[in-house]
Amino acid sequence: MAYLEAILINVAIYAIATLGLAIFTGYTGLFSLGHAAFMAVGAYTASILTYFYKVPFFAALSLGVILSVLVSFLIGYPTLRARLRSDYFAIATLGFGEAVKVILENFDLTQGARGLPGIPKFSTLGNTYLLLVLAIILCRNFLKTTYGRKIIAIGQDPVAAEMIGIPLLPNQLLSLGISAGLAGLAGGLLAHYTTFIQPSIFSMDLSSLVTAGVVCGGMGSLTGPVTAVALFVIIPELFRGFALWRLVFYGMLLVIIINWRPKGLFGYEELNRKNLPKLFSIAGITGGLSLFMPTYRWVIESRGYEMFALFVAGAVVGAVTVLFGLLGKGLSLALAPVAERYHSLRDRLSEKLASSFGDIGTAPSYPTIEGADSNGLKENEAIREPILEVRELRKNFGGVVAVDGLSFKLSEVELLGLIGPNGSGKTTVFNLISSVYPVDGGTILFRGTDITPWGPTEVVVAGIARTFQNIRLFSSMTVLENVQAALHREGTYSLVEGFLQWPKTVPQVERRLRDESRRLLSIVGLEREADRRASTLPYGLQRKLEIARALALRPKLLLLDEPAAGMNPREATELVELIKRIHRDERLSIILIEHHMDVVMSLCRRILVLNFGRLIASGTPEQIQKDPLVLQAYLGEKAYAVVR
Amino acid sequence: MFIQTIITGLSIGSVYALMAVGYSLVFSVLNFSNFAHGAIITLGAYIAWALMVHYLQVPFFPALLLSMGGAGILAFLNERIAYSTLRRRRAPSLYLMISAMGVAISLQNLLYATIGAKLYALPPVFAMDVVHIGELTISKMDIFAFVFSALTIAVLHQILIRTKVGVAIRAAAHDMEMVSVLGVNLDVLVGVLFFIAGSLGGMAGVFMGVKYMVYPSMGWITNKAYIGAVIGGLGSLPGAIVGGLLLGLLEALVSVSSLGGTSLSTYRDVFSFGILVILLIFKPTGFFGRHVEDKL
Numbered sequence: 056m057a058y059l060e061a062i063l064i065n066v067a068i069y070a071i072a073t074l075g076l077a078i079f080t081g082y083t084g085l086f087s088l089g090h091a092a093f094m095a096v097g098a099y100t101a102s103i104l105t106y107f108y109k110v111p112f113f114a115a116l117s118l119g120v121i122l123s124v125l126v127s128f129l130i131g132y133p134t135l136r137a138r139l140r141s142d143y144f145a146i147a148t149l150g151f152g153e154a155v156k157v158i159l160e161n162f163d164l165t166q167g168a169r170g171l172p173g174i175p176k177f178s179t180l181g182n183t184y185l186l187l188v189l190a191i192i193l194c195r196n197f198l199k200t201t202y203g204r205k206i207i208a209i210g211q212d213p214v215a216a217e218m219i220g221i222p223l224l225p226n227q228l229l230s231l232g233i234s235a236g237l238a239g240l241a242g243g244l245l246a247h248y249t250t251f252i253q254p255s256i257f258s259m260d261l262s263s264l265v266t267a268g269v270v271c272g273g274m275g276s277l278t279g280p281v282t283a284v285a286l287f288v289i290i291p292e293l294f295r296g297f298a299l300w301r302l303v304f305y306g307m308l309l310v311i312i313i314n315w316r317p318k319g320l321f322g323y324e325e326l327n328r329k330n331l332p333k334l335f336s337i338a339g340i341t342g343g344l345s346l347f348m349p350t351y352r353w354v355i356e357s358r359g360y361e362m363f364a365l366f367v368a369g370a371v372v373g374a375v376t377v378l379f380g381l382l383g384k385g386l387s388l389a390l391a392p393v394a395e396r397y398h399s400l401r402d403r404l405s406e407k408l409a410s411s412f413g414d415i416g417t418a419p420s421y422p423t424i425e426g427a428d429s430n431g432l433k434e435n436e437a438i439r440e441p442i443l444e445v446r447e448l449r450k451n452f453g454g455v456v457a458v459d460g461l462s463f464k465l466s467e468v469e470l471l472g473l474i475g476p477n478g479s480g481k482t483t484v485f486n487l488i489s490s491v492y493p494v495d496g497g498t499i500l501f502r503g504t505d506i507t508p509w510g511p512t513e514v515v516v517a518g519i520a521r522t523f524q525n526i527r528l529f530s531s532m533t534v535l536e537n538v539q540a541a542l543h544r545e546g547t548y549s550l551v552e553g554f555l556q557w558p559k560t561v562p563q564v565e566r567r568l569r570d571e572s573r574r575l576l577s578i579v580g581l582e583r584e585a586d587r588r589a590s591t592l593p594y595g596l597q598r599k600l601e602i603a604r605a606l607a608l609r610p611k612l613l614l615l616d617e618p619a620a621g622m623n624p625r626e627a628t629e630l631v632e633l634i635k636r637i638h639r640d641e642r643l644s645i646i647l648i649e650h651h652m653d654v655v656m657s658l659c660r661r662i663l664v665l666n667f668g669r670l671i672a673s674g675t676p677e678q679i680q681k682d683p684l685v686l687q688a689y690l691g692e693k694a695y696a697v698v699r
Numbered sequence: 700m701f702i703q704t705i706i707t708g709l710s711i712g713s714v715y716a717l718m719a720v721g722y723s724l725v726f727s728v729l730n731f732s733n734f735a736h737g738a739i740i741t742l743g744a745y746i747a748w749a750l751m752v753h754y755l756q757v758p759f760f761p762a763l764l765l766s767m768g769g770a771g772i773l774a775f776l777n778e779r780i781a782y783s784t785l786r787r788r789r790a791p792s793l794y795l796m797i798s799a800m801g802v803a804i805s806l807q808n809l810l811y812a813t814i815g816a817k818l819y820a821l822p823p824v825f826a827m828d829v830v831h832i833g834e835l836t837i838s839k840m841d842i843f844a845f846v847f848s849a850l851t852i853a854v855l856h857q858i859l860i861r862t863k864v865g866v867a868i869r870a871a872a873h874d875m876e877m878v879s880v881l882g883v884n885l886d887v888l889v890g891v892l893f894f895i896a897g898s899l900g901g902m903a904g905v906f907m908g909v910k911y912m913v914y915p916s917m918g919w920i921t922n923k924a925y926i927g928a929v930i931g932g933l934g935s936l937p938g939a940i941v942g943g944l945l946l947g948l949l950e951a952l953v954s955v956s957s958l959g960g961t962s963l964s965t966y967r968d969v970f971s972f973g974i975l976v977i978l979l980i981f982k983p984t985g986f987f988g989r990h991v992e993d994k995l
Contacts, residue, residue, distance in 0.1 A: 088795055088800075098936065137980040141793050142732035146925060150972025157969050263804050270797055271942025299812035313798045314784045 066285045067183040068244045071190050073268040073284040075237030081274040083230040084210035086145040089152030090238050090265050095257035098246035102174045112177040115415045116243040123239025124232045126381045131231040132686035149219025159254040170253025177249035193554050194277055200553030202402035206230045208529050208540045215527035219541040220515035267305045271312050273319030278326035293345035323531050328394050332383035339379025343372035407556045413643025442467045442644045449496035457483040470638050470645045472659035481648045485614045489521050490514045520610035522601040530590035537589050538572035541607035579603045595626045612644045619651045626652055704951050710841035712947020713848040717903040718924030719939035721896035733794035735798040743770035743901030744908035746818050766905050767898035774897020775890050805834030808972035810915035818912040844906045865942035868893040926975045932985030
């Protein structure tokens with residue numbers, strides 16, 4: 056029994072650590088090779104406190120968690136701020152892991168490489184599992200909040216996340232902090248279970264185990280990694296003779312999974328009724344394999360034929376696997392009605408809970424587009440200056456001058472076209488306005504304020520939203536979640552409330568965000584696709600979703616970068632109607648880059664033409680179409696001479 | 700004493716450079732950090748050990764060449780098995796890195812499980828011989844490692860600028876898609892690339908085995924070669940050389956210095972990683988690296 060308890064406790068401890076890494080790697084998309092170091096910090100802090108200072112267990116654990124989080128900020132702040140690419144960040148964490156080990160080895164309080172023996176055995180089956188369940192609930196709650204969506208958005212596409220106004224550093228640090236805190240908790244529990252720690256325990260091997268758990272369990276999932284790491288702890292116990300081969304096996308599994316099944320066990324979904332059969336089959340194979348050797352030996356002893364014994368043992372493995380698989384299927388079917396009832400019960404309960412707090416109908420007011428409109432109109436009359444003014448804008452890439460002294464003004468509620476041959480610098484102008492690139496010269500004034508030195512998220516907050524030439528959606532999120540992620544500034548509850556899914560505030564705000572997202576989707580005609588995964592949408596609809604996501608930022612100015620690219624004439628006509636509609640209804644100022652001339656000509660009263668980063672013409676569509684410089688730029692000088 | 704330290708630094712730095720070149724070559728074309736390179740280097744050293752000590756008594760030079768060939772083939776297989784699927788699917792570089800880590804973990808522990816954790820010595824080729832120049836004592840092996848590393852990198856440089864394959868590799872470093880459109884077989888190109896990187900790694904492994912010992916976790920040292928490659932700028936050949944040498948020198952200097960009475964040599968590795976982090980913060984592209992930007 057003690058043996059079984061040991062395995063179970065180990066499962067819970069490693070599951071907590073893996074849960075942390077699942078948030079950081081699986082959701083935020085950052086790779087850490089030094090997670091064992093956070094476990095070490097938690098383990099040493101808690102052990103020193105309980106061992107030398109007789110601090111109560113849970114207080115010591117908490118202090119270990121806090122210190123792990125602080126240490127993670129210490130390493131995370133400089134490295135994440137520098138925006139290291141993912142492999143540089145990984146090697147930096149590897150170095151950090153090594154540094155922590157060296158420090159522990161040379162530090163008096165930690166008794167160096169000899170380690171700390173005689174730590175009180177406080178971790179029990181009860182408290183480890185209680186903490187595991189608590190950790191899972193808190194993580195799950197967190198991911199369902201606006202804070203969680205920000206982190207997931209960054210994991211899917213950091214550039215797009217920034218372009219919807221999500222600053223990377225604070226959110227990545229938050230994710231790292233949660234992750235390190237859980238690792239520290241796991242470390243503290245581990246120390247108080249094994250009762251002896253030394254620096255070498257917290258090695259690369261431990262980090263690898265946790266990483267393997269996340270990758271094999273599936274990115275973007277909590278229960279997947281927990282299940283996977285549980286199997287990783289249990290399986291080697293079943294094959295005691297192969298202890299040395301354990302890590303060989305993990306490594307191979309990493310290669311196999313990432314190459315041929317990158318989704319892992321439950322990638323981008325959680326353990327649910329539908330994938331129960333899968334889980335049971337895996338458990339069946341594991342259980343079956345563990346019976347292989349005993350059966351084999353038993354048959355050899357009683358009959359003595361090797362071939363026969365192999366056959367019987369193989370049959371047992373097969374039978375157990377099939378049996379478990381069937382059991383899983385049966386259970387999944389049997390649970391179907393229960394699940395349905397549970398879901399409806401849960402919905403009703405949450406509704407009741409929310410309504411018991413009263414003010415469900417009176418959602419606090421937030422800046423709706425309608426509200427902004429009337430303001431915008433008044434301002435339009437009051438302020439005579441243009442909404443956007445670009446003066447002498449300049450950008451070089453190496454020797455190439457992409458934008459060369461461009462100046463233009465955009466009045467309030469104008470729909471301006473920006474055209475030009477390929478490589479004429481149109482998208483670069485957008486990238487400069489939205490602060491993706493720093494400018495090399497000139498100024499950008501938005502509503503009279505110089506926004507040239509601002510960062511991308513500040514520009515978004517000020518009211519400039521954009522779409523991308525190469526679509527950049529959060530592809531593993533649903534259509535609805537893509538828009539919800541962009542509404543992050545309206546998630547007006549605190550992080551603590553989010554973790555607790557505080558019934559007084561969170562459900563209401565979340566419902567409001569959902570309703571608002573649906574409304575924005577209906578503007579672009581995507582309300583029926585709300586629950587589809589964004590990556591499964593056809594191309595034309597993905598472009599519309601990008602527009603809906605941009606609208607969710609409550610922009611004053613919308614930059615549309617080739618919204619009609621890759622659309623057929625019918626879709627392009629629809630798009631023209633859509634742009635006209637949002638321009639009219641939301642009274643937005645819009646700059647439109649487009650190659651479909653029909654689209655530009657039918658939408659814009661004024662068009663700017665760029666060539667080699669310079670403004671070569673501007674005027675009404677009719678003027679542009681006759682302009683000799685424009686014709687030359689598009690047709691080439693010789694062809695133009697012929698045409699003329 | 701100071702010059703002695705410099706010489707030690709240069710000799711270890713040259714081996715770092717040899718390993719760093721392997722990282723940089725792969726990075727320049729495939730744009731990911733091949734963390735399995737360390738395992739290939741280790742296996743190169745083990746091949747030399749098997750040839751020179753365990754099974755046969757092959758002399759040093761044939762053993763060196765065979766180890767290089769063997770490590771090259773292993774690196775080639777490594778790519779075929781662990782990266783080619785991801786490469787064709789254009790998976791994010793995080794995936795390639797995870798796969799590389801899987802290979803590294805697997806191979807290193809395969810050595811523990813089969814050959815064991817014991818340290819093995821390679822026969823002292825020159826290690827016992829030293830040259831005295833004035834007050835300096837320089838081991839011949841160090842000189843040999845330095846000269847041979849330098850020669851090999853020079854040959855590689857010539858290959859890259861003069862041969863057809865070399866031109867293709869350099870072109871692929873700029874734009875892999877374009878190169879494949881122009882009719883270069885990417886599978887062959889990447890195969891050659893990994894073979895070259897692997898055989899350089901094999902050579903470095905043998906040098907390290909002679910200088911120190913052969914053991915399963917010797918690949919750990921290659922992490923520092925990686926740091927060298929990053930300092931110089933990943934993906935750049937001169938960067939890898941300069942970075943490797945620089946790191947070797949700095950480490951040698953740190954090892955002999957002390958702070959407030961305590962020797963800093965225990966903190967040497969921490970120091971290397973510290974340099975890495977500081978450099979990455981202030982100059983993430985290293986000295987010679989190029990900046991890659993996403994097209995929006």
